[in-house]
Amino acid sequence: MGDYVRQMPEASADLARRPQLSQRLHVDFVLLLLLSVLSLFGLVVLYSASGQEMGVVVRQGRYLVLGFIAMLVAAQIDLQRYRRLTPLGYLVGLVMLVMVIVAGADAKGAQRWLSLGGFRFQPSEIMKLLVPMSVAWFLSARVLPPRLWHVFAGLGLLGVPAALVILQPDLGTALLIAMSGLFALFMSGLGWRYILGAIALTIASAWPAWLFLLHDYQRQRILTLLNPESDKLGAGWNIIQSKTAIGSGGWSGKGWLNGTQSQLDFLPESHTDFIIAVLAEEFGLRGVLVLLAIYLLILLRGLWIGLRAQDSFSRLVAGSITLTFFVYIFVNMGMVSGLLPVVGVPLPLVSAGGTSLVTLLAGFGVLMAISTQRRLVV
């Protein structure tokens, strides 16, 4: 009892002081804590998923450190400067996407990488951040909700980079880029007739897209999803093995480093896109629940930051970054568990990654900037 009494004043003093500290340092401590816990959990899973290869973990740790630094730096930049620089960044991003197609490095038949002075990175990853920001930049200068031509302009802003990424070809990333832009449109109050019209149009165009736009391997992925048993050793192998891994984990899991599916190499891509299967196999549903709880808290924090933002640009950027983060989670966990087609989306901050990690964390840096840079409301 005595302890409780003694702590109370300190705690309240802390509460009173913290906003000042976080505003002074431009750091959202809640977000920082959640992201750190998630990253550490991710490293633990990755060690097991990589077949206990310390090299993979160290490499991931290095990118995480780089990402956290990028996040803290991004949090320092003035929000107005973001707004002013967004169009320029967008144009540079487009140029880089064109360069990837013209002079990019090959990876499994797709050109996704660009080398700049010995530093390899994926411009498409950076566009995941720049596209919602530029749509937000454009819309925030208009009276909201957006009118028809605003909508088309916004669609143009997200459509061009998405189309360039499709050419690489990287359908998964292109869809994510387009979606991040669409989220900005949606958050700006896009009218329901547009939304319903777009949905109707999508369904109507799905058939011709199936016939003419999708590559064979992409069609195969969808067919395999619908009936993975059809090709047990070929295309269906991944999904069957990942479902087996997840299902065999049960409630409490087989224990860290003891997952037979992952440790005996039955699970493909176990340390990248399919890492959730390793987690589910070794830590069970308990582990999945902990992961989902962390994700949910991050998402709630993101939405909360958006709600408290002081202008439309900040709101739209915060909203679409948070939503994009959610899409990562949902698509990845959905595809590995056989709900969605396999489209090659990593599990954020858990899957081994490079550029994607850095841009993801830089995006959270922008969220932190929104969260901590407060002006007096006029």
Place this chain on the structure above:
Amino acid sequence: MAAQALKDQSYEARIFRARTGLVLLLVVSLLSLLLVRYFSLQITQHKIYQTESDRNRLQLQPLPPKRGLIYDRNGVLLAENRPSFVLSLVIERTPDLEETLARLQGMLDISGADIEKFMQRKGRRRPYEAVPLRFRLDESERSQLAVNRFVLPGVVVEATLVRYYPQGALFSHALGYVGRINQAEEAELDEVNYRGTNHVGKIGIEKYYEELLHGQVGYQNVETNALGRVLRVLERTDPVPGADITLSLDIGLQRTAYEALNGRRGAVVALDPNTGGVLALVSTPGFDTNLFVNGISTRDYSALRESLDLPLFNRAIQGQYPPGSTVKPIFGLAGLSYGLVTAETKIADPGWFTLPGQTRRFRDWTLRVRGGGHGAAVDLRQAIEESCDVYFYDLAHRMGIERLHDYTAPFGFGVASGIDTTHERRGILPSRQWKRDMRNEPWYAGETVNVGIGQGHLLATPLQLAVATSMLASRGQHYRPQMLSAVGGIPVAREAPTQFEAKADDWTVVQDAMYAVFHGKHGSARAAARGADYIMAGKSGTAQVVGIAQDAEYDADELVERHRDHGLFIAYAPFEAPQIAVAVVVENGGGGSTVAAPIARAVMDAWLAADEAVSGG
């Protein structure tokens, strides 16, 4: 900043709040959907995936049993298993199959046919299973592969036990051979017991005793990774090896017969008249059965197939020949039994025979050599000793085809002998019924006359002749001929013989006549008996291959070799207590007494000498 001025900040914030509410709803419901999905996989369907995961991890691997060995009666190995090195590829571990195949072709002798068969096998296996590409790697090939292992991902060299026949051609027709299981056999064989077995008996003893020789498959439960590599063995049930079997065949006798045939086309079958055990079963030319074990090359196979000597044809049990005069002892016995003749009955032999009211002359064989036949008073003994055709023309005519058929059938003509091997043929014992069924024609009296000297429609295999000879030797004991004598060192029980009944005096008459063939003053094979220290009995036979026109001259020298007569001989010895009965056929060999009798003599010599050595020592 005009647009900015018109913006209603609080209205826009309200819109955003409303949308955030929707987003929150969406996020929570989709995360719940994920949760339901993971709950369903991990809790509701946990058992199913647990089993699936175990099945992934644990593999039941078959352990093929070792095939039983085959020995001759002296314990000499006739079929064994030798380690053979097989080059296989694990498809899953071979990133670029074509390149690897090309590399291998540059290193070893791998034919297009090898590649083709490999591709066929590949389709039937799972990607982590090794698919055989080349068999019988020699030591230098193996070291080549070992040195280049790092540029050959997925290439494995495995040692397996493979059938080997050390005696080669000598036992080719007696043993048969094993070969790789083909698709038709795969459907027939017990799927469980043959999991892991690559070879199966294709023909001969190897096929007939397949069940005995194969054994029972074993299993081991192993933990593997996705590449199929065994990490540890969890439990193991050892296979039960196939039984080692001993045959009644004698390698010395087999070799004697093979060498006596001396590269000609022919067959020798020797039986033990007291047991029915097969002592020798030779068909020449033989072939190297080892060629067939792992799939014979097209070149070797067509060489065997296209050879005019038909080396793949097992003459001993598949060759159907007119038995010629070798059947005369049986027909003589029939005449005595039916009371058509007695030992004293004599006929006049002018050198030919005519049916009453017909002019066609059935000629005696002596007509080629000299005129006048065998004399004015030929009895049964002389008719057999000198092989008088006219005596038997007359006897067969008086007996009629039905009685001839009925009397001869119990000697094993026209039916399979039931020997323990495959592909045996039945020969033909003609009758009126047979001719109606086969040709839809009536039987003619002249045909009976021809059958009377073992020609015409009558056909028998060397094995059938040996069985009949054995019955003549043992006075009617009919055994089913059998090569198997012991399984796992334990002698197999013999079927009891059936007894063919004839009067003792009649047997004596016929046996004495067969004695005279060797030892009589005019015996047709007296030359072959010279210098023997035991007494033997036999009968020669000569079978026409090409029909000779009514009055045409026959001159063996002028005939193409393949149109010459088949020489036949049956014999048994020792005369008083027979221990061996032999039938010999030499295709296109000419007269039976000159070409076939010495072979029979050599075989009997070998057997009785060995026997004496055993009993003496």
